[in-house]
Amino acid sequence: MPPKARTAVSPPPPAASAPAPARRPDPLFNQSLEKGLEVLRAFDAAHRTLTLAELAGLTGMSKASAQRTVHTLQVLGYVGKHPQTRRFQLLPKVIELGFNYIAAHPLIRTAHPYLSQLANASGETASLTEAVGTDMVYVAQLLTPKFIPVLTPVGMRVPMYCTSSGRAWLSCLDEAQARALLEAAPRPARTAATLTAVDDILAKVAECRRIGVATNCEELFLGDMGIGAPVVDSRGQPVAAVHIAPPTSRWTLDEAQRKLGPMVIECARAISQAMAH
Template identity: 30%
Template structure:
């Protein structure tokens, strides 16, 4: 465990300077930074020169004030890219399972397939075929539709062409144009529904998990038997619930939720 004796003073001061600049969107001048850090202007100027050289700060040409630079975004983006979405999401998946008493999945896309990376079951859920590591097709699952929903149409067509659109149930969408129409609805409403399209007797609803850049990196779903997962419950209750939890997880990955 480190103590104040282990702290490199110059590094500590430079980081404190960056934190001061982070608090002021209009930036700060040398005198203001000198007063805030209780350091001589000459010391502040040396810090600023070094940080300018490394592009961690910039100087406003009109005001002369110093502000955070774009290099800060590189560090932020690297942190967010390395966050383990499964580890971040798991507490929320467990909470969602407790609230709904249904099976909760976390999935990612791998090529033309969906991969289950986490599954949480409550004591009242019925046994489903899904398990961590399983792969399923995208056209007939709520999570698959979510993961496809913001891709360009030609990219969707290319992905679908690799595996085709085999019929899993009599409700499965097997026409690409119908799928594209549904993906448009997914984008506008913020969730997707698998209406007994992948597994008989099972209805699912899925929502997107976004990273700091707003990109869909994963999807979560609530799945259960149709006698509990009625259309009314899915559309009026669970659609709001799953979007809420998806936003919570996304915020932990750095996404600032916007009205969609």
């Protein structure tokens, strides 16, 4: 049978909600500078040299816009062409930008002697990292003369979710803040050991709050571990993290946590106290 006709009057449709106000353009924002920085950031370990078309694709620019931007960076000495391939590459002048930050940073100057003591006492590489978004960036490092499986130079960024330094930083936030940061970050399985579920990572963060040290065992790089502790300001807010990287060829995680953990905690505490004075 055909359906009966409806006799009731349908309610009127809801009023359309007002459109969200358009974001007001910032009259001081310099888009040309933004494009220049995007080009510089396009170069990394996976893209050491790039063609103009590749730069345009990676930055989302038109080819003409990328060409103007790259030409300007060439004239200023930040970008050049590889002599054989004629592909674009970064030039050493780029290092000045990061070096000026490091040279003027009071935390790095303060932390250096304590990192040196930690490296000497532990026999392992000691590093200082700061948070950038959902990553940690290396800002200082004292290398061990012993074999290390992974090179992590100053300036390198590593994700918070699977590193001891990132978990140490997150341990100084309340759980809601830490969860929000983790949920906002991509969390690929970097190795078979990588924890990717937010609740599992938060359990490691909670452990750091309880014992003062965060750990990571082959979650970022095979053969590499991390033992980290937070550096905090006078209000207990995180400003950096100290960590050492004992390799699995020399240490088990339990042994490293037991023997090296107190050294890392003491180093982070000493830097925190020195920054407060």
